Amino acid sequence: MDSIRNYNRQGMIGSRLCLFVMVLLLLQPALVTAQDQTVVRIAPAAEINSDRILLSQVARIAGPDPLLIARLGNIDIGRAPLPGRKRVIESRHILARMNKSTGGLPRDIGLDFPQRLEVSRKAVTIAKERIAEIAAEWVLARVPWDQENVRVAKVQANTAVVLPQGRVTYQVKSPGKLDFLNTIALSVQFLVDGQAVKRAWVTLNLEVIAPVVVVRKPMGRYQPIESQDVTVVLKDLAKLPSGYFTDPAEVIGKRVKRTVYGNTVLREDLVELPPLVNRGDVVTIIAEAGALRITARGEVKAKGRKGERISVVNLDSRKRVSARVLDARTVKVEF
Incomplete structure (x- = not known):
């Protein structure tokens, strides 16, 4: 068994040496001394950190001519693998790139290549x-x-x-x-x-814990909201519909639009301002134009909240006008 291993090892060394010698014989018509020779040695594996593979990144280049060493080192062998990946390159591909880049390799170059070069790319x-x-x-x-x-x-x-x-x-x-x-x-x-x-x-x-206004007990439809009817509790806002209130002052004085249960979170769609005037109420109609101010008594034809426009009949002229609710006793005609 040991003799077989030694034989295989010797065979591999012999193949590599044979490649080296054959390249020298093919590319160098005349022998040069080792002192004058530029040698390019490539290990079986190399790691780089660029988009292109240069010969200087995968080979050790030694020789007496710095310009030749720099020229060989700048030879582009090909595209680098993606970060964290590997690429295998055949030695014949490297030789072809070197020949193409130099227009034919100089006579005084020695080459020591593996049959295949494995190039890996550094990565984070x-x-x-x-x-x-x-x-x-x-x-x-x-x-x-x-x-x-x-x-x-x-x-x-x-x-x-x-x-x-x-x-x-x-x-x-x-x-x-x-x-x-x-x-x-x-x-x-x-x-x-x-x-x-x-x-x-x-x-x-996200989970957002913040205070919101809830009712303490069940409330019937159109029931006015007073301070004792509401309190503030901590809730996850991300789990609530929009339109919630965070300050009880925002709802006190309003009324609920429909029946709500205890601990219900009050929202804008659940409360409203109660109407200041109702159908049949008698109010004062105000009309102003510059310094001129006219007042008349009118009858409300539809309920209205503060700021809303409603229909009012002038009790003197019997004409119907549109007016804005100012308070429970006054509406204003706007020109």
Whole structure:
């Protein structure tokens, strides 16, 4: 068995040496001394950090002529693999590139190549968890509430990103207006040395604990809301419909539009101002034009809240006019 291993090892060494000698014989019509020779040696594997593969990145080039060494080192072997990936290149491909770039290799060059070269690309991987963390930090820095009352309930990045090595920075953007109480979608653009390379998408939801106004007990339709009828409790705003109230003063003096149960969160669609005037009420009609002010008695033909326009009949002329409700006893005709 040992003799077989030794035989295989000797065979591999012999093949490599044979390739080296054959290249020398084919490309060099005359022998040169080792001292005068430029030698290009390539190991079976190399790791790079660029978009193109240069000979200097995968080979050791030694010789007496610095200009020739630089010229050989700048030979472009081909496209580099993607960051974190590998590419296998045949030795004949490298020789073809060298011949094409130099117009035929000089006589005093020695070549020591493997049959195949495996090139890998350096990379930096940003995990999905880190991308999600970046997005969450960006959102929390912009919420309109105290951060102690806000937490990220759910966050998910769609993918990890693999980047070439370099100075990594990122930019977080929202494709639209931020709505903190609904699902937030963000893009995270990664840059390497100032150049945009990869983009990931993140979705997240917040939990926002804040005070909201609720009724203490059941209330009937059109029942006026008084201070003892409401209180403030802490709720997750993200789970509430829009239009909630945070200050009891916003609802006191209004009435509920329909029957509500105890602990119901009051919203704009559940409350309204009670009408100041009702059909049949007698009010004072005011009409003003510059310094001229005219008043008359009128009969209300439809209920109305403060600021609303209603129909009123002038009791003197019997004409119907449109007037704005000022209070429970006064309406105003506007020209």
